[in-house]
Amino acid sequence: MSKKNIGAALTVIVASAAVATAYAATVTDLENDKHTNSLITEENKEVESSRSFVKSDYTKEVKNTKIAGIKRNSKKASQEIKQDIIIEKTAKTLVQPKIVKAEKKAEEKDLKEKEDKKLVAKQEESQDKVVSYDDKDLDDLIEEKAQQEVKDVVSYDDKKIDDLSSNKAKADQAPVATQKQVEKKVQVPVISDKFVNVPTLNIRASKDATSSTNIVRTIKAGDKLVGHVEGNWFVTTEGYISLAHLANYYPQDLVNQIKAQEEAKRLEAEAKKAKEAKAAEEARIAEEARKASEAKKAVEAKKAEEAKKAAEAKKAQEAQKQQVKQTVKQTIKQTEQVVEQQAINYQAPVGQGAQGAVNAASQFIGSAYVWGAADPNVGFDCSGLTAYAYKQVGVNLPHNSAAQFNNGYAVDVNNLQVGDLVFFSFGGESIDHVGIVTGSDGSFIHASTPQTGVRYDNIFNGSFQNAYRGARRIY
Structure with missing residues (x-):
């Protein structure tokens, strides 16, 4: 709550106190009046308790005012008293809790800023409690609520003043309901930055981590997101991301680790590719060597076959020559024997x-x-x-x-x-x-x-x- 609003609230309280004092003086005069005094019962006297929160110096000040000497109209005075009581009670009911709550909010905000650096989980709890106040000035709000309560209270007529306490009881309950309505806050999302703190993470179209059909796209470690917290989820313009896998700071170590792993995989893939290329080259060379060896063996086999055939032909020729030679030798030997015999005999x-x-x-x-x-x-x-x-x-x-x-x-x-x-x-x-x-x-x-x-x-x-x-x- 701003200083301006606090000051306005205090002003309302002081004004209400002054009116209440005037009301107290009037009641005293009424008690001295025989006709009016006959209308006041013991039950109505409890109204005087409202003076307990007003100091004596305010009472003296009010008695010296022009209001104390004015001729009274009992009906109009009752209405004014009722309105002043409502204003006073409304101010006390609305302003005091807001001052306490504003102070409590300031303390919670300081605590939240400290805890946010340590535990991200507490940030969600703290953020869920953040409330924004209406831009309307508090003094206008109090005045507006008081006027509304006045309308809701039964108007005073020519009834006896002993009905005042009954109407006052109703008026005492009305500001409570109004207070609850005023205290109903509208939560304004707190926009913040988050960073992906896992290797990969899905942005989903709904708050369902068990389905794969609601995945919008996949993000990676170190990606920056802008949005607000809703329970266990971080909401961005694209969708919902699990808050448990996000961090308030850039995960440099994780990014470095992932880059190192990716580099290792790249080098391993290149080494595997080089190894496969080398194996393929060796296989190609081996295949060419095998084909060359087979071709050489085929040529050698052909040469061997030709040599074998030549050897067999030569062997057959030699055998034939040997046979002819043997035949010739046999013939010569026979001829020699004949000639020799002839030479002996003739x-x-x-x-x-x-x-x-x-x-x-x-x-x-x-x-x-x-x-x-x-x-x-x-x-x-x-x-x-x-x-x-x-x-x-x-x-x-x-x-x-x-x-x-x-x-x-x-x-x-x-x-x-x-x-x-x-x-x-x-x-x-x-x-x-x-x-x-x-x-x-x-x-x-x-x-x-x-x-x-x-x-x-x-x-x-x-x-x-x-x-x-x-x-x-x-x-």
């Missing part, structure tokens, strides 16, 4: 041509190979054997295979006859070996090597066939 006479030369050469089967020799007692080389054989039938040939190739005339390999000379080249293009044919099948006698000496062979044998260079007919 000696060709000198002068019988090519056959005589073959017969002469056949006599030295098994003789030693001696390079540069043409002597039965020493041995022969290839050209030494052929020169010695043809010398026995009267034909002189040079002791050199390349030189002998220039004697006689050439014959086809498919038209060979006994006594024809056959020539080979084992070291290159030039002639370096010679033998004498013993049959049309290609068999011949020659001084082969130091290891084998004079022996039979066949020109169609693999090595001789490859080295074959031609044939000459001498006789």
